[in-house]
Amino acid sequence: MPGERRLGILTRLVGPTASGMETKLLCAVCVEVTGVTGAGIMLMSGDMPSGSVCTTSTVSELIEKLQYELGEGPSVDAHNKDRPVLEPDLADPKVPRWLAFSGPAITAGVRAVFGFPLQVGAVRLGALTLYCDRVGPLTDDQHADALVMADVAAQAVLVLQANAPLGTLASELETGGDFQYVVHQAAGMVAVQLDVNVADAMIRMRGHAFAHDRRLADVAGDVVARVLHFDELDLDD
Amino acid sequence: MSRESMLAKTLIELADTLVADFDVVELLTILADRCVDVLDVGAAGLMLAGPDGRLRVMASSSEKMRFLELFELQSQEGPCLDCYRTGQPVVNQDLAKVNGRWPRFGPEATAAGFRSVHALPMRLRGSIIGALNLFHVEVGTMRSADIEAAQAFADVATIAILQHRAKLEAQVVNEQLNQALNSRIVIEQAKGMIAQREGIDMAEAFARLRNQARERNLRLADFARQVITGTRGALDGSAFDGSALDGSALDGSALDGSAPTNSVLRNRP
Known part of the structure; x- marks a missing residue:
């Protein structure tokens, strides 16, 4: 049975011609196979997110961004706990969790989220996040498909990266993924504006985003677009 | 037995x-x-x-x-x-x-x-x-x-x-993946610093960063790391051509000389 699931997924990924694979298909096929509302794949470095490989919609993109910015959420937990993390009712969870993540996710229409670790043997890469716009658990079939999908995605990421020149990110990951480069560019700019190091600049940007109830990526975008200048802000900004 | x-x-x-x-x-x-x-x-x-x-x-x-x-x-x-x-x-x-x-x-x-x-x-x-x-x-x-x-x-x-x-x-590939991502982060941060100092856009900041690294025969990520930690001036001053570089990291004078060239990476944000 797991063999059939895997075959079905692989056939959809590479198609009848088997002429290469786009990373966005990893998430698209996951949604197609499981029938959930959306999916995203996050890479983790240590216990922190480093960016997303693919997303299927603006909402799944937001889920990845929130987790990247806040360092919490289903993918972060699935990766760190090394097991699936299932929340069938985000607005009314049995265990209170993700205090910062849940509000904006619910506002965007997320009702249930499920994280599955991406791993090959003992090597942990990140996690797959599925979300639904309705409350309710995954069926056994959906759960089994998600596990196989996470496994396939983990191997796909490693195979792609194994073929990349040393020191560079695989071009498929580079073009298909979102590694929040704008946040790091903005951190460099704010560091110069405030004459502080980049770590402190990042803290200042996070603080500003939190105080103004904005996403870190949006604040960073404004910095890079030179709409927002940290050296011209009042102290309580 | x-x-x-x-x-x-x-x-x-x-x-x-x-x-x-x-x-x-x-x-x-x-x-x-x-x-x-x-x-x-x-x-x-x-x-x-x-x-x-x-x-x-x-x-x-x-x-x-x-x-x-x-x-x-x-x-x-x-x-x-x-x-x-x-x-x-x-x-x-x-x-x-x-x-x-x-x-x-x-x-x-x-x-x-x-x-x-x-x-x-x-x-x-x-x-x-x-x-x-x-x-x-x-x-x-x-x-x-x-x-x-x-x-x-x-x-x-x-x-x-x-x-x-x-x-x-x-394990090796995953480490390489993380290393590549970390290098990119440092490069983006250095681009941001140069863009702010020089009042130029990210593409131009990248071209300057890359040219500077090439002139010093340094890997892009290593040079970028020196830029963001502010150690670049000290390191380059002794090991390389002192005169143009012993000032503060990436001030205008050191960068103006190198004209940006086309690059496959240039159009990236």
Whole structure:
């Protein structure tokens, strides 16, 4: 049975011609196979997110961004706990969790989220996040498909990266993924504006985003677009 | 202890080495020693193929065995090599009758006191990774139950080694992935600093960063790291061309000279 699931997924990924694979298909096929509302794949470095490989919609993109910015959420937990993390009712969870993540996710229409670790043997890469716009658990079939999908995605990421020149990110990951480069560019700019190091600049940007109830990526975008200048802000900004 | 419980104990012992601190040589040494302890053989040894496909002696139950295995490799003939080349077991070879097959190895093994030799492949489906050598001090056929048990030991070890290799490879690639991502982060931060200092856009900031790194013969990520930690001036001042660089990191004067050029990365945000 797991063999059939895997075959079905692989056939959809590479198609009848088997002429290469786009990373966005990893998430698209996951949604197609499981029938959930959306999916995203996050890479983790240590216990922190480093960016997303693919997303299927603006909402799944937001889920990845929130987790990247806040360092919490289903993918972060699935990766760190090394097991699936299932929340069938985000607005009314049995265990209170993700205090910062849940509000904006619910506002965007997320009702249930499920994280599955991406791993090959003992090597942990990140996690797959599925979300639904309705409350309710995954069926056994959906759960089994998600596990196989996470496994396939983990191997796909490693195979792609194994073929990349040393020191560079695989071009498929580079073009298909979102590694929040704008946040790091903005951190460099704010560091110069405030004459502080980049770590402190990042803290200042996070603080500003939190105080103004904005996403870190949006604040960073404004910095890079030179709409927002940290050296011209009042102290309580 | 009965033979069956000794076999079972050996398989458990082999499986046990897979859990933590996996060490290929230790696993194969246990395998060689147990073949001698549990099976009716005088000596046992293991050879594994390296990345170049050539066999290497990995473990031997005795010094005499080790010498013979090295001799096999040196003379390029013997049961282990035949087994590795064909992927098929070589069993019950009476050394008194094999001089045509192994003209150099045969006499050497006989002189060392052995009378018959066997070799079993270490293989999983299509991959042959090495071979297990079993030498007898008496003439005679090896019991088929002993051959089966030895092959079972070899199979357990083969699976362990292949899994270990796959795991190592995944680990290495994952580390490379994280390293590549970390390099990109540092490069983006340095781009931001240069863009702010110079009042230029990210594409131009990247072109300048890259040119500066090239002029100094530094990897882009290493140079970017110096830029964001502010150590660049100090490092470059002594090691490179001092004059233009001993000022503050990436001030205008150092950057204006290098005209941006086209780059495959230039259009990136």
